[in-house]
Amino acid sequence: MVYLRNRIVNRYINIRNDDEKSKEIYEKFRYLIDSPFPPLPLGSYKTNIMYTTPGEMYRKGYEIKYINQ
Structure with a gap:
């Protein structure tokens, strides 16, 4: 959520604040910028973590399972 929030803010930060399009x-x-991170629903989640060296000389990935109880 923080990553997504920062991407949105950084993309539109150069838009003039008094501009109608900016509003x-x-x-x-607004719900992404001003609200706290919502709790994850109970359950299990799979994700992939990828490690890549600079220049992509080496790349290794792992699947991780998270359980929210």
């Missing part, structure tokens, strides 16, 4: 964009993404 529309803010309203569209």
